[in-house]
Amino acid sequence: MKSALKNYKAIAHLVDARRLLAADAISKAGDWILYVAMSVLVFEAGGAGALSMFTALRVVVPFVLGPWAGRWGAALPPRTMMIIADAARAGLLFLAAAAAAADQSAWLLVGLVVGCASVSAFHAPAERRFQRDVIESEQRASFNAVIGATGTTVIVVAPALGGLLTTTVGNVGALVVDAASFLLSLVFVASVRTPSTAAAADPAQLEPAAPASGISKGALTTAVRSMRKDPAVMACVMAQAVACTVAGASLVLMPLLGDRLQAGDGAIGWLTAAVGTGSVVGVLIGGSMAKQGRLLLCVTSVVSMGVILGLLGSSPNLLVALLCAALVGVAANIPEPMYWTSYADRVSENDSSSFYGLVESSITGGFALGGVILGAAVAAMGTSTGTWVVGVVGSVLATAAFVPALRHHRVSSARTGSRSPVVNVAENTS
Structure with missing residues (x-):
């Protein structure tokens, strides 16, 4: 707080x-x-x-x-x-x-x-x-x-x-x-x-013009290029997409869980509110982590999100389900400030339009895909088993997304700089 x-x-x-x-x-x-x-x-x-x-x-x-x-x-x-x-x-x-x-x-x-x-x-x-x-x-x-x-x-x-x-x-x-x-x-x-006046007064703040070859490339190519040239940015985009997919799965899980627990129609509202409350807490916690560069803690929160989703689907009663729902919100949103700070610091102005479009697509698509995947898993394996499978797979994918960035960060952890830790992490992965 x-x-x-x-x-x-x-x-x-x-x-x-x-x-x-x-x-x-x-x-x-x-x-x-x-x-x-x-x-x-x-x-x-x-x-x-x-x-x-x-x-x-x-x-x-x-x-x-x-x-x-x-x-x-x-x-x-x-x-x-x-x-x-x-x-x-x-x-x-x-x-x-x-x-x-x-x-x-x-x-x-x-x-x-x-x-x-x-x-x-x-x-x-x-x-x-x-x-x-x-x-x-x-x-x-x-x-x-x-x-x-x-x-x-x-x-x-x-x-x-x-x-x-x-x-x-x-x-x-x-x-x-x-x-x-x-x-x-x-x-x-x-x-x-508009910041244009300040930028005009200080030419150092102006971004260099994009090369002609960069302008001619497609939007998707430009966005992917922005990720590939910086492992930290790539890790953040992939982890954010996984987190949104798990979050989308949790929202679809709410009515199924309310029905399994026989908690009544109001259970969906309570569970959704618990996720939202946890999300607020997670972002507040994540703000300090973004400034301090606690990359490993952010990774841990995303990885644990899948396990918490499994616990949510296996909840024995509404009270435990509410606690797990809140924890899903916390785990999903702790890295959010780090994601956006890393993007703002590391993605060039020339690539930012296409890149941010791709990020928004991954967020929207992740929520939709998570619901579809969970629905199929529950239909095939039941609520508890299906949720655990989706959650564990999500945790594995989140871990895989961050492995390159963590490897480079660990190798060059002794290196420090005056800029934000998120930026230094990204530079260390270059």
Whole structure:
């Protein structure tokens, strides 16, 4: 808790950082409110088939577009891209509210959701680029810890807020409120000062221009190149993808576990809230680890996540399940600040657009893939055995992801530098 307070104090006096935090929280809340309200509307208008299509497309579209959306979005300054994306999402949601009020086809609603998901694929990489531009390198670990904590808090609060809105103002009203939230996010983003003036005053801060051959390469090629030339970045991306896959599996496990324990319909809500609470705690702990370069502890947390998932699936009662669910959240999110700090410090400006797009795709795809894998494993082997198999495989993959970085780090552990430990770890792996 002490380190968490230090992180907040380090960021609280920065006006632009506060605005970025507000914009991020509002945007994430808008995504969740959209999911809650639109799920009900699509189901009422088109039944289970339309709902399945809606659920799949809102995940698949950002996953597929990720690297290319990041690359194409680099044609504009990141703040401009974020403003355009927020305005577009608000407009699409106003159209969705009008369509729902007029009892239009469910497939029109699904099409509008696909439009929102496509725009979001451009927004996420631009947001990460803008945060890196605005936040100084020595403050990134603290900022990543704080934004991770606020983001995971939103994950806990926003679905409940979405349910409250649909109950009080209806699904159409919730969409209108959601559209307004994206406009509010736009206002916060527009109020952040662009770093271009400071960079112009100090030419040393400017990134070198990308070589012509680099510009001509594809988005996916550029993103993969960024990982291959730095083992620490490669390890972080792979471990983050594994962690998201296990996290996605844990979310699908909730209703299955509630049914096995005969804990009632409320068990899903309690278990999800436990994961969210643990996620907040994990990010707060991870903030200090990112600044101190405790790579091994971050690795341990990801590896242990799979074992905890197995324990969660084997829980004998709801109390143990709640504890395991909270630990899943903690283990998954302890390395989060280290991931993003490492990316910001190690990935060049020329490669960042495609790279952040690929990272966002791996996060989205990991959550979706985890649910599919766990569902298949449970169907084949039962809840307890299937969960253990998925968890152990996840732990093995996470360990394999970090082996190269840990090997190089151990060999050159005597080497020190003045920059952040995460950067030194990355340099030692070069």
